Amino acid sequence: MSAGALHSYFEQPASFTFTEANHKKIAELVAKYPKGRQASAVMPLLWLAQQQHDNWIPEAAMEEIARILEMPKIKVFEVATFYTMYNLAPRGKHHLQFCTTTPCWLRGSSDVVGACEKHLGIKLGETTPDGQFTITDVECLGACVNAPVVQYNGDEFYEDLNAQNVVEVIEMLKRGEKPKKGSQIGRQGSTSEVGATSLFDQAEKAGIKKAGK
Ligand code: FES
Structure with missing residues (x-):
């Protein structure tokens, strides 16, 4: 090219x-x-x-x-x-790069992207007319354990996304607020979504609940 x-x-x-x-x-x-x-x-x-x-x-x-x-x-x-870290075209103030690689896809990235597109009225690769939001898709962001994941403005990750919480993230950004980094469903780090299933002693010391509790 x-x-x-x-x-x-x-x-x-x-x-x-x-x-x-x-x-x-x-x-x-x-x-x-x-x-x-x-x-x-x-x-x-x-x-x-x-x-x-x-x-x-x-x-x-x-x-x-x-x-x-x-x-x-x-x-x-x-x-x-x-490398998708380099932007070769103007971007909006808020650049959301959605991972759509297999682990994120299996965990619902299509729904997340669809909700984002619907909420902003643009498609992947486009910028809103007011220049506020650009959404793009990228390959694995290395955070598959908390998939689906979006990278924000090149350095922050919002994880464990779904069709509801991605809209909340966008609305917070619109209001000039900072969404919580990492898991959007309260998961601690990358622990199991249902709580600890092994190593209970260490989990208790770290304040992680046991699965099913
Ligand atoms: S596949 Fe999405 S972060 Fe790895």
Whole structure:
């Protein structure tokens, strides 16, 4: 895929320059790798570009990174398009990335996504007209034990979602409140949903109820 074909439906800035402060950070990042291996810094540079540019990376920034790291542009594009942590298009203020991989799907991610789409009036990959919410789907977020899971703005997870509590999460975000991180059904960490089924001594010390109690 050519860089120009990535996202032709919104305006791409003609150029991109890192700030002075970010140039200093880039020098520090590049210095961590052996001479001639500066291309290894491509991921943190993409992250810096995203942070600097309103949470998305324009093609001009990828070209600038290729220039700085003396690597082919296509290699920068390959990395940026592979990882869902990089946004290649503008995102809403609230970016919800729903895991729809098998464990989350088995535990109801389709219902969760459907409820979210219905509540916000948009489909996966879209942003609400007011620019507040973007919803996307991603592969396994590494929290399958508390599936279904959504990642919020790149760093917080809301887990044990269902068609009801995902709407509550959205409404809290709309009101400017912070939903509780982790399980939305009161599960302690990743313990069994029904309570402890073994290791009762340790469970009691940790304040975890026994299954069936
Ligand atoms: S499958 Fe959804 S977090 Fe792993």
